[in-house]
Amino acid sequence: xxxxxxxxxxxxxxxxxxxxxxxxxxxxxxxxxxxxxxxxxxxxxxxxxxxxxxxxxxxxxxxxxxxxxxxxxxxxxxxxxxxxxxxxxxxxxxxxxxxxxxxxxxxxxxxxxxxxxxxxxxxxxxxxxxxxxxxxxxxxxxxxxxxxxxxxxxxxxxxxxxxxxxxxxxxxxxxxxxxxxxxxxxxxxxxxxxxxxxxxxxxxxxxxxxxxxxxxxxxxxxxxxxxxxxxxxxxxxxxxxxxxxxxxxxxxxxxxxxxxxxxxxxxxxxxxxxxxxxxxxxxxxxxxxxxxxxxxxxxxxxxxxxxxxxxxxxxxxxxxxxxxxxxxxxxxxxxxxxxxxxxxxxxxxxxxxxxxxxxxxxxxxxxxxxxxxxxxxxxxxxxxxxxxxxxxxxxxxxxxxxxxxxxxxxxxxxxxxxxxxxxxxxxxxxxxxxxxxxxxxxxxxxxxxxxxxxxxxxxxxxxxxxxxxxxxxxxxxxxxxxxxxxxxxxxxxxxxxxxxxxxxxxxxxxxxxxxxxxxxxxxxxxxxxxxxxxxxxxxxx
Amino acid sequence: xxxxxxxxxxxxxxxxxxxxxxxxxxxxxxxxxxxxxxxxxxxxxxxxxxxxxxxxxxxxxxxxxxxxxxxxxxxxxxxxxxxxxxxxxxxxxxxxxxxxxxxxxxxxxxxxxxxxxxxxxxxxxxxxxxxxxxxxxxxxxxxxxxxxxxxxxx
Numbered sequence: 001x002x003x004x005x006x007x008x009x010x011x012x013x014x015x016x017x018x019x020x021x022x023x024x025x026x027x028x029x030x031x032x033x034x035x036x037x038x039x040x041x042x043x044x045x046x047x048x049x050x051x052x053x054x055x056x057x058x059x060x061x062x063x064x065x066x067x068x069x070x071x072x073x074x075x076x077x078x079x080x081x082x083x084x085x086x087x088x089x090x091x092x093x094x095x096x097x098x099x100x101x102x103x104x105x106x107x108x109x110x111x112x113x114x115x116x117x118x119x120x121x122x123x124x125x126x127x128x129x130x131x132x133x134x135x136x137x138x139x140x141x142x143x144x145x146x147x148x149x150x151x152x153x154x155x156x157x158x159x160x161x162x163x164x165x166x167x168x169x170x171x172x173x174x175x176x177x178x179x180x181x182x183x184x185x186x187x188x189x190x191x192x193x194x195x196x197x198x199x200x201x202x203x204x205x206x207x208x209x210x211x212x213x214x215x216x217x218x219x220x221x222x223x224x225x226x227x228x229x230x231x232x233x234x235x236x237x238x239x240x241x242x243x244x245x246x247x248x249x250x251x252x253x254x255x256x257x258x259x260x261x262x263x264x265x266x267x268x269x270x271x272x273x274x275x276x277x278x279x280x281x282x283x284x285x286x287x288x289x290x291x292x293x294x295x296x297x298x299x300x301x302x303x304x305x306x307x308x309x310x311x312x313x314x315x316x317x318x319x320x321x322x323x324x325x326x327x328x329x330x331x332x333x334x335x336x337x338x339x340x341x342x343x344x345x346x347x348x349x350x351x352x353x354x355x356x357x358x359x360x361x362x363x364x365x366x367x368x369x370x371x372x373x374x375x376x377x378x379x380x381x382x383x384x385x386x387x388x389x390x391x392x393x394x395x396x397x398x399x400x401x402x403x404x405x406x407x408x409x410x411x412x413x414x415x416x417x418x419x420x421x422x423x424x425x426x427x428x429x430x431x432x433x434x435x436x437x438x439x440x441x442x443x444x445x446x447x448x449x450x451x452x453x454x455x456x457x458x459x460x461x462x463x464x465x466x467x468x469x470x471x472x473x474x475x476x477x478x479x480x481x482x483x484x485x486x487x488x489x490x491x492x493x494x495x496x497x498x499x500x501x502x503x504x505x506x507x508x509x510x511x512x513x514x515x516x517x518x519x520x521x522x523x524x525x526x527x528x529x530x531x532x533x534x535x536x537x538x539x540x541x
Numbered sequence: 542x543x544x545x546x547x548x549x550x551x552x553x554x555x556x557x558x559x560x561x562x563x564x565x566x567x568x569x570x571x572x573x574x575x576x577x578x579x580x581x582x583x584x585x586x587x588x589x590x591x592x593x594x595x596x597x598x599x600x601x602x603x604x605x606x607x608x609x610x611x612x613x614x615x616x617x618x619x620x621x622x623x624x625x626x627x628x629x630x631x632x633x634x635x636x637x638x639x640x641x642x643x644x645x646x647x648x649x650x651x652x653x654x655x656x657x658x659x660x661x662x663x664x665x666x667x668x669x670x671x672x673x674x675x676x677x678x679x680x681x682x683x684x685x686x687x688x689x690x691x692x693x694x695x
Contacts, residue, residue, distance in 0.1 A: 141616055148623045155630055162637050168648045171568060171634055175647075178575050178627055179563065185582045185620060192613065193589035241650055300656055 008053040009064040009081045015054075015089065016079075016133045018047055023125035030118035037104050040121040044100055044128065048093040051132075055086040061518060063532035065138060065201075073533050074199035078138035080533060083519035084335065085135045088264055091339045092135070095256045095346050096128050098498045102350055103249035105490025119156060127153035127253070134261045138533055139199040140188050143265060147184065147229065151177045154258060157250045158242060165245040173242035180228035180235075187221035194218065201533035204272050204526045219274045223266065223283075230262025232320055233290035236313040240297060243312075244305035248353025251305060255312050256346035260338055263319045267334070270323050271523040283324035284414045291317030291425040298432040304352045304362040304440070307432055311388060312345050314425060318403055321418055325406045331520035333402025336513055340387070340395040340505055347384045347498035351377070354495060355440065358486050364436055368445035376492065378441045383499050385437065387506075389430040395505035400426060402513070548588050555581030566646045568635045572628065579624040583617045590614070 022043030029036040058064065063082040067073055103120065130150025137143035155177075159170035192198055194214055195206040207215060224235070231239040239259070243251050270277075294314025301307040319341065322334025354377055356362045359370065371378040387394040404422060407415040445451045505512065522528050555577050562574025590613035595603060597611040639645060 141619070145619065145623075152623075152626055152630070155627075159634060159637075162641075164641050167634060167638050167641060168650065171638065171647055174627070174631060174634065175563070175571055175575070181623075182575075182578050182582055186585060188616070189582065189586040189589045189613075192586070192616075198612075198616075241653065244652075302656070303652060306652065306656075 007064070008050070008057040009066060011050050012054065012066045012079045012081050012136055013068060015047055015050055016129050016136065018043055018050075019125040019129035019132070023122040023129070026125060027119075027122040030122075033118070036118070036121050040100060040125060041097075041104070043125060044093065044097045047128070047132070048090070048097055051086065051089040051093050054081055055083075055090045057081075058083050058086045059515065061522065063522065063528045065533045073138070074197050074202035077142055078199065078201075078533050079136040079142075080138040080201075080529065081136065082529065082532070083515065083522055084264075084267070087335065087339070087515070087519065088135045088260070089132060091342055092131055092257050092260070093128070094501060095342055095498070096124075096131075096253055098494045098501075099249050099253040099256070099346060099350070100124060102252070102353075102491050102494035103247075105488050105494065106249065106353075108490070109488035120160065123153045123156040124253075126150075127157065127257075131257050131261055135264060138201065140191065140203070141198045143200075144181070144184055144188060147261070147265075148181060150258065150261065151181065154254060158246050158254070160247060160250065169242040169245040172238055176228065176238040180225050183221065183228070184225035187218060187225055190221065191218050199533070200268070200272055201530045204275075204530050205534070207273060215274065216278065219269070219279060222269050222273070223279065226262045226265040226269065227286075228262075229259065230266060230320075231259050231313045231316055232262075232266075233286050233293055233313075233317070236290065236294065236316070239313050240306055240309040243309045244303060248305075248349060248356065251309075252346045252349035252353065255308070255349050256342045259312065259316055260342055263316065263323075263338060266320070267323055267331075267523070270326065271331070272526050272529055275524070275526055277324075277326040280324050280326055281412075281414055283320060284418050287317045287320035287324055288418050288421040289317075290314065290320060291421055295425045295428040295432065299428055299435075301432075302363055302365050304355060304364060304436055305349070307364075307436065308345065308348050308352060311429055311432060314429070315341055315345075315388070317425070318400065318422060321422060322403050322406060324418075325403070325410050325415060327406055327409055328517065328520045328524060329409050330403060330406025331523060332513065332517035333399055333406055335516035335519055336395070336402060336505075336509075337399035339512070340399050340502070343498060343502045343505060344384045344387050344396065347495060347502060348381070348388065350491075350495040350498060351381045351384065354380070354487055354491060357491075359440075364439040365449050366451050367440035368443045368448040368451055369441075371441040374487065377487065380492070380495050380499055381441065382437070384502055385433045387502055389433050390426040391430075393506060395502065395509060398506065398509050398513070545588065548584055552581050552584045552588070555584065568631075568638060568645050568647065571647075572631045572635065575631065576624065576628060579620065583620055586613045586617050586620070 022039055026036045026039050029039060058081060061083065063080065065073070066079045066081070068077045068079065070076070103124075107120075127150050130146050130148070130153060132146075133149060134143055134146030137146050155170065155174050158173055159166050188198060191203065191207075194210050195203055197203055197206060207218075228235040228238075243254055246254065270279075270283075291314050294310050294312075294317065298307050298310035298314060301310060318337055319334050322330040322337065325331075352362055355367070355370065358374055358377060359367050361367065383394075387396045390396040390400045400422065404419050407419045407422075439448070559574045559576075559578030559581055562570045562577060565571055565574070590610040592609075594609035595607050597608045635645065638648075642648065
């Protein structure tokens with residue numbers, strides 16, 4: 001434990017506590033929408049600033065731990081801030097702030113002052129608190145609590161409004177999540193029985209002492225529990241089932257954050273608790289299958305949100321690939337790719353929400369002419385979509401290149417096979433994206449089957465003809481004015497902001513890759529973590 | 542480490558019952574399964590704490606080995622609270638689902654069914670397949686008592 005006088009890291013618990021207090025306040029203020037919004041936004045901005053400060057502190061390396069309640073580790077609860085957790089915190093906060101502003105703008109545009117969504121802001125803050133807690137957790141049980149906080153908030157957000165589709169999706173989601181949490185809890189119980197501690201640093205010292213067979217059992221149980229949360233192949237089918245039904249901002253923030261918390265936990269398991277790549281080969285097979293099965297699902301879908309949910313699970317495979325390869329190159333690329341994936345998937349889901357608003361549907365069979373109706377929307381879709389497909393020079397390409405290099409450096413047959421699968425997956429991603437582009441944006445709306453009147457009215461009006469097709473349609477829905485009516489500036493601005501963050505990941509790829517490489521080096525030497533928590537001289541290996 | 546055999550058996554039964562119920566399609570049973578499983582896990586954590594001992598309040602005369610381990614109990618307490626919250630939420634969902642559809646089962650996803658049937662709507666595959674009637678023509682041996690007049694060659 002480093003008893004630093006008062007650095008940014010001393011404020012780490014606030015990153016969790018502030019959103020929780022903010023949620024309480026927002027709940028009290030549920031009748032005063034404007035104040036509630038202000039509170040939520042203010043809390044997220046303060047949290048982001050704190051996290052950015054923490055990231056600046058650990059940027060050059062170094063791991064710090066904060067002990068809560070004055071109980072010395074391994075007995076007390078510690079929170080650990082290292083490059084990896086601080087980086088994840090900052091990226092997740094940027095994304096959650098952008099999505100919150102998007103949702104606020106949407107709410108204001110729809111005038112839902114009296115709707116049942118007063119619970120949205122408190123639940124959202126609780127979700128952020130849970131995510132932060134999971135990233136900072138220095139012991140397994142605290143990680144479990146972090147997971148539970150974010151999951152419980154996500155149940156509420158997913159079933160917001162309680163419509164038939166959302167309740168149906170919500171039930172599956174809740175049951176699957178609870179099952180994975182129970183598995184995780186069982187694993188914690190068994191780890192405690194085997195090693196007598198749940199502190200991760202302490203476990204890193206004590207786990208190697210127990211018999212290899214028991215180690216494998218515990219290792220696999222943790223991976224299965226985290227694998228469900230991260231949506232890794234045989235355990236991923238709940239995700240495309242439940243995500244698309246939620247409101248666009250909710251889906252976007254879930255897509256960005258929730259699965260990545262699972263990936264974060266897997267990375268910690270593989271580097272800190274069970275280092276040494278014992279399960280490297282099975283993980284690689286699983287990673288390959290995750291990529292392939294996910295992307296084949298995406299190609300079959302006709303709904304944009306569902307297609308994006310499938311690409312989401314597919315690209316989790318890339319992250320697992322990097323973890324399974326386990327060398328510094330692969331791990332560094334994974335850390336970079338996580339940031340890329342969070343930002344890009346979230347912005348794509350936000351764009352899908354905009355498409356749904358503009359066109360009345362997100363089914364690509366019924367879409368058309370969007371590039372003509374709203375060139376800005378087309379641009380906002382095109383950039384992150386190409387980024388996801390891994391077209392150079394975007395960050396998706398750089399991340400994949402790093403992963404492929406990592407796989408090639410390992411050089412085993414399975415690793416080479418995985419390199420091939422990852423390239424094939426990129427190609428199929430491009431195919432899925434191109435289908436959406438061609439149908440929704442490029443072709444004429446007249447060619448679509450049963451296109452929404454919103455699209456046709458726009459086309460006809462753009463030609464200068466006067467049409468009175470839909471009698472009840474307000475005049476504001478006609479083409480250029482339709483954009484202003486249907487696409488609020490705030491939503492466009494926030495989507496554009498996230499797309500720009502995605503581009504910034506490319507522009508600043510140099511320093512970011514340097515940073516993630518250094519973080520990967522840190523992760524591969526668990527002594528950093530152990531000594532930060534337990535004090536110097538406690539490390540192993 | 543010694544373990545209480547009764548607890549072990551109870552735990553096993555709870556797990557078996559819980560998993561069985563969890564696999565049901567009726568939501569109320571799924572919820573019961575979650576509750577039962579949760580209790581099984583709590584027992585597991587309890588037995589992870591080792592044998593029983595004195596209350597973990599510091600007394601100078603007592604050797605450290607004599608105390609029981611307080612940590613698993615703290616963990617269980619947290620787990621119980623979490624299970625409680627999830628149970629309450631699940632009940633809410635089940636009630637809502639009952640209000641909406643008058644059904645207490647996990648519903649199928651319409652969009653999913655549509656996508657899975659997509660290929661059968663493909664006219665390339667749909668048209669050229671001839672109706673396979675051989676099965677009916679060859680079926681001379683229709684059960685005699687049932688519909689003897691329906692067999693084409695009867």
